[in-house]
Amino acid sequence: LDAFLCSINDVKVNNTVDQQPRNVVNGVGGFLRQKLSGQGLAFIIAGGSVVQKNLEVGEVLAVDMSCVVALTASINVQIKYNGPIRRAVFGSENLVTAVLTGPGIVFIQSLPFHRLSQRFARAVTSPNMRGNPKFFLQIAIFFFLAYVVIVSSLILTDV
Template identity: 75%
Template sequence: MEHTCIRKAMRRWQPWEVEVRRRPGGGGGGGGGGGCRCESGKRDIKGMCFLDMAAPFFSTPFQPYVYQSPQDAVIPFQILGGEAQVVQIMLKPQEKVIARPGSMCFMSGSIEMENVFLPENEVGVWHWLFGKSVTSIILRNSGTSEGYVGVAAPSLARILPIDMAMFGGELLCQPDAFLCSVNDVKVTDTAYHRVRNVTTSVEGFLRQKLSGQGLAFILGGGSVVQKNLEVGEVLSVDISCILAMTTTIDVQIKYNGPVRRTVFGGDNLVTATLTGPGMVFIQSLPFQRLSQRIAR
């Protein structure tokens, strides 16, 4: 089965910015079909092409969308599904995946799972007060041959592969955006160490900070839009719709009028004015907005 990729009118694209079309006469089913017909290109953060991160691979009635890393990737992976996705990561002997608790979906027989406490310098008293987990799970391939791990999103969300080296080694995210990582990725909840940040700084809203040079997977609700801001370019975004952004972006927090307007009028209370340079990922359906709609 053969496919073609249609690039969007954007400077860079990711799996969430790709349409897959079936060519006339293509066969059905199966995971062995032909790959993506686009040419791969690696660029810097100014004009990046994420084709080397994940590209359309094949589809079946049970897995309508499958995105796969290139064959020469250091850490091969596949992202399966549409709205509630699963990432399958291939692990060589002694390689490991660090994931959030409760996210493991399936694994091969050579994988061992261990629940460990987070380092003391990454855990504050506010973790306990806010009911946040102070543990993570380690999925390690203890066998002598390759194994695999399936890590699933805990809600209706898309899984985004992030090569930290392409973003300067740092990324600010919404709380609980982190799903799992391979190799050198450190996750820090910034606001829980300094309570004054909760209302006065962008770290009060984007409380999760990823740092390192490894491969991370984060979760975005609804559709995810990627914006690459040039120097001095300004973008206003609802604060809850900011999924992640680079630390080079300047952020100004704006409160939209009195609280009663938000409570009775349904207006967004807080918006963020972003000034480039840098990259921002915007989610159309934050989990808070979905939960509020369900509660009505």
């Protein structure tokens, strides 16, 4: 989980790698967790649509590992490797699936950063993009608005 962007006031970030045997996949390594604690305001970043799912006790949710944005500490995470046969049968392009078991809250994104960057790369290198600067203008406006929102929230928040 690498969704942490920035924080205000007394928010501490602790990075740990989950090396539990059930969560270690050959060639993938451990599961990076960023634990946020303290009093303050934290900003996290996600791509596409973000869904908050409240998992009940024993409720199970299986999602692409790269789509998990944030979750509460009470959720049990199990990582499963999707081999080539399973990906071929079910048409999945993801290599690792997170099996989340409640109780707790999980935030899921529809467009992880690596997929977003792949789409940008394809769009920028396409032949019809060279004559159409509208795409770059839209990206510039998006980043400017995101910058304005973050700066204004920093200014308006009591430190």
